[in-house]
Amino acid sequence: MIPMSDSSSLFSHLVELRSRILRALLAVLLVFLCLVYFAQDLYHYLAQPLMAVLPENGQMIATDVASPFFAPFKLTLVLSFFIAIPIVLHQVWGFIAPGLYANEKRLVAPLLLASTLLFYAGIAFAYFVVFPLAFAFFTGVAPEGVAINTDISSYLNFVLKLFFAFGVSFQIPVAILLLCWSGATTPANLRQKRPYVIVGVFIIGMLLTPPDVISQTLLALPMWLLYELGILAGGLYTGKKTTNNNNKEPE
Incomplete structure (x- = not known):
């Protein structure tokens, strides 16, 4: 009840x-x-x-x-x-x-x-x-x-x-920041995966756009730049979180 x-x-x-x-x-x-x-x-x-x-x-x-x-x-x-x-x-x-x-x-x-x-x-x-x-x-x-x-x-x-x-x-930067916030990954790990991500965004560009180099690149480059922006935002958040934790007084 x-x-x-x-x-x-x-x-x-x-x-x-x-x-x-x-x-x-x-x-x-x-x-x-x-x-x-x-x-x-x-x-x-x-x-x-x-x-x-x-x-x-x-x-x-x-x-x-x-x-x-x-x-x-x-x-x-x-x-x-x-x-x-x-x-x-x-x-x-x-x-x-x-x-x-x-x-x-x-x-x-x-x-x-x-x-x-x-x-x-x-x-x-x-x-x-x-x-x-x-x-x-x-x-x-x-x-x-x-x-x-x-x-x-x-x-x-x-x-x-x-x-x-x-x-x-x-929404890539938001997704990356949420992953860093939840502890599922870190900016360092994401930087290590950068080569795979670059290949992946060009594959996505190939699938979502007509089969010409120009339009594929026009989609792949923004996605890559957004990925880098997400890493930057995740690094800033992680660094701020670490600083706040270090500034806490021990009980």
Whole structure:
């Protein structure tokens, strides 16, 4: 039988969790309502990297009757979530913060901010750097006599997957810092693995980008630089932690 105090505590946590989730959903909804009027314009802007490299007779098409409505609607909904991520993470932080120690709070809050900024940076990098190169390659290798008419829903699904992939891959510094914080590894160990990491990021670049050296390098180099940034951040945190431990007075 659950004690009355534990039951009340669990109920209060569930109520707060529901409140936090509702606030996060409300933030996404408010952003969506502000953007839905511009849904067609947003999709047009998203399609620019492909439209800019299509041949003279190339165009985007809708193979489903409802695609002209649902594709911009889906894009606006996903974009609303991306824009509202700071508020969503703030609600997550507000829920977990009371259960953290002071030193954990000092680490988690900056990590949430850094994770958000890096996610946005990954999306921007994909749109402004990778998309123009990738779509130019894809349209350039089309066999003679093949008309390039991309379905708007298929294009949306493709770019959203790349957005997510690049947004997640740009979380490398945060992941490294968390690994160092948990004691799973150290900056020294990560430096020793640098040659394997360099080979690994170029393999990932080969798998995620078209088979040309330029686009592969444009993905691999940022991932390598983010890895080095993560090692630097992990070294600073480890050094600060060691200094704080040495400054503690023995009991």
